[in-house]
Amino acid sequence: MGEETEVTLTIDGVEVKARRGASLLEVAKQLGIEIPTLCYHSALTPFGACRLCSVEIMDTRGRKRIVTSCNYPAEEGLVVNTKSESVINVRRKILELLLARCPKAIRIKNLASMYGIKETNLWVEDESEDCILCGLCTRVCSEIIGVSAINFANRGVKRVITTPYNEFSEDCIGCGACATICPTGSRRVRTYTYATLRPLTGPKRDEHIGVYSEIFSAKSPIAGQDGGVVTYLLISGLKKGLFNKVVVVQRIEGYLSDAVIASNVEDIMKASGTKYVRAKIVPKLKELINGGERKIAVVGTPCQARAARRIQQVMQQDHPDLDITIIGLFCYEAFDYGKLKSEVKRLLGVDLDSVEKTQIRRGVFTAIVKGREYSCRVRELENAIEKGCVYCNDFPAYYADVSVGSVGSEDGFSTVVVRTEKGKKLLEEAELTMREARIEEVVRLSALKKERAKKNFAPILKGIYEVRLAGRESGEGTGGYA
């Protein structure tokens, strides 16, 4: 026993061979038997939360019971009934309960009417509730995206999906997988994550560049990476009084970087130079806002720009004078500090903590140690990439006021994308040496990143599509189980 990998079982009178351990739901699907689900997704670990996929099983000793088919493994000699009277009754009761929790959720209403339930007689606690606590969003966030920004909290009737302490997430990268996968389109996951944002408006709009008014290549009067444009803009913005404090990422120990608050030119100079690792800027931003600061600038990757934009959009309701200038950096992917350190050691033979400067240009990663350059292809550093980055489709920081990056410019220059009025103000009277940018290079990388995200998102979307298709077919075909 236990050795055979194949078992024989019966589902709705059909004898079928299946892989040992495959879920009853998967086996039934292969037979074309449709079982309703809400918390199941083919790309994720089954959870058994919604109970809708309940079926009746009879084991070899003739004992009957109801189990959830999404996480019950196929066993030898099992007899499964997916449409018996007791199964339908169980599903009806579940749907009535779900309907009482989320009376407005379309998917639940549709499923309920398929089972002949038009309305619930049960007590509806909150008409606007739209979360059934199925955990799909938390599973996609941890299992696929690898971020775990959201999770369950509390228990019993107080159980909710949220971020730690109900605050803006420090881990969310704004990929939107949680909102995409949600079976009820719940708003809850959007509260403290960056899954959705109000879009920017501007004169020009390009699929790959985003909203913008100007795009050019520039070099500043100060020495810095790729023309020192970001450092220059921060210093001049500070002098012009556009903001009083800046949240920047600075190397803390070796290459290990963290977000810090800069309030003068020296602080900003200390933070110059590109770090290809992600740091948590949200706590610093919150610290400033809670401390009463209202004119703040943030420099960060596209995901951090999203976070800053979301925080601005939400917190402006309480603080109308809150003014955040967002400088976004072009980003194809960020690295995990620990993994990058070991990969750099392995590939280049140098200690990441001792490098003076790192740079990525035309697919080549270069680390400079004591004036000497050590290089490798960026592609070779694949293992050090933060897991979530391959699901992100934002290369040029769509939600920034100004985006800056080396792509599209020659050495010593940076490409600058001005997106908003605030961005324009920041660039007014800037003493930059300007040239035309090679826009097509920015477009090419942006498209590549989008393509990669789309490819990686495919299994998530496929799972959703399967469910929608199954729901529609049965709805039209049999007229439900009413």
Place this chain on the structure above:
Amino acid sequence: MERGLADMPNGEIREKIMVDEAKIDKIIDKYVGQRGVLIQLLLDMQREFNWIPREAIKRINEKLKIPESEVYRVASFYTALSLEPRGKYLVRVCKGTACYVRGAERIVTAAERAIGVKAGETTSDFKFTLQTVNCLGCCALGPVVEINGKYYGLLTPKALNEIISHLRGE
């Protein structure tokens, strides 16, 4: 005049309390490299600090690579763990059915008056935390109050007042 801790919402109290970070690290270090230790680790934290400080969740994430949201999920799930600072004496008034019909409501009111905070809150000197619970499992003794593991049965508001003032005097 500076506001007392009692005037602050719980979130603000959390921010005000300084926690010894070296102690946090020392507790976490015992568990580095092991799996399935989160609950034990959090119980150790609870024992040391009498609550789970925010800094602890952050350090667990950094040292054990457990996502903050996961630590928060566990810490917010169990009543044995508290995300707010607790007082020296945890006063738990039973509001289960048996205690309820025997006048638990009056005991709660008396406790709130004697201790000076509402149920679920902690006094500014961190001497008392008042909680209501659903059943302590000794219904025959109702109404029951449990204080730091000791059970006081067949209570009257007057008897409760005496217990509280005795503990306050200690």
